[in-house]
Amino acid sequence: MKGKFITFEGPEGAGKTSVLELLMTELSGTEMEMIFTREPGGIHISEKIREVILNKEHTEMDSRTEALLYAAARRQHLVERVVPAIESGKIVLCDRFIDSSLAYQGYARGLGIKEVLSINEFAINGLMPDLTFYFKIDPKVGLQRISKSSEREKNRLDLEELSFHQKVQEGYEKVIDMFPERIVVIDAEKSLEKVVAEVKNKLKKVISF
Ligand SMILES: Nc1ncnc2c1ncn2[C@@H]1O[C@H](COP(=O)(O)OP(=O)(O)OP(=O)(O)O)[C@@H](O)[C@H]1O
Ligand SMILES: Cc1cn([C@H]2C[C@H](O)[C@@H](COP(=O)(O)O)O2)c(=O)[nH]c1=O
Numbered sequence: 001m002k003g004k005f006i007t008f009e010g011p012e013g014a015g016k017t018s019v020l021e022l023l024m025t026e027l028s029g030t031e032m033e034m035i036f037t038r039e040p041g042g043i044h045i046s047e048k049i050r051e052v053i054l055n056k057e058h059t060e061m062d063s064r065t066e067a068l069l070y071a072a073a074r075r076q077h078l079v080e081r082v083v084p085a086i087e088s089g090k091i092v093l094c095d096r097f098i099d100s101s102l103a104y105q106g107y108a109r110g111l112g113i114k115e116v117l118s119i120n121e122f123a124i125n126g127l128m129p130d131l132t133f134y135f136k137i138d139p140k141v142g143l144q145r146i147s148k149s150s151e152r153e154k155n156r157l158d159l160e161e162l163s164f165h166q167k168v169q170e171g172y173e174k175v176i177d178m179f180p181e182r183i184v185v186i187d188a189e190k191s192l193e194k195v196v197a198e199v200k201n202k203l204k205k206v207i208s209f
Pocket of ligand 1: 010011012013014015016017018019145146148149188189190191192193195
């Protein structure tokens, strides 16, 4: 039996990683076999690409180069980690995937959502998520959260202007309109406990635990 591929999306500081960590703890005792992973990263080569993309000294990086690097990291992560897990029946919970590229590179960087979708179609070769949670939050609130966090050093993308992060949010709204059946919107400005409860509730509709 094939597993499922579930992704978590949203602006900076929306709470995706915190929710995934709590889900990992709460669902680890259940019968469902799950893996938790992230983009860009999740495996050796893609973590190396992550370091190149997010290094705050790499201010000269061209937007198309950035889009191609995310797509390359995505391809390797899918082949090495995501596809084998799904084929062995596991549930894969992934922090960010293709919708990040559509919102950040396609819309906020101005490369075009369709153009970025097209390079990513080559990378993913048909493997779209079964379900995506979009963590909706005012970008200002998300950025305030990461500024307060002592564990989080700001990367090159975090350091973009507020106007860039507002465009990311607009980009996500467009992506949601393109894929309304796949993407579930979660109010990420609620307390962490409430967000986790809402995600678990929606998850129960696609997997049993
Ligand atoms: N619902 C919440 N209410 C208040 N603070 C929260 C909530 N969720 C997460 N936080 C805090 O906000 C900060 C960012 O959270 P987290 O790293 O989980 O976000 P993220 O969506 O993974 O961000 P990024 O994509 O930028 O890495 C952390 O300090 C976390 O403790
Ligand atoms: C997958 C992906 C990510 N990004 C951006 C989004 C964030 O600013 C960083 C990743 O950092 P996080 O702390 O792990 O959320 O990269 C992007 O622009 N395009 C993408 O495809």
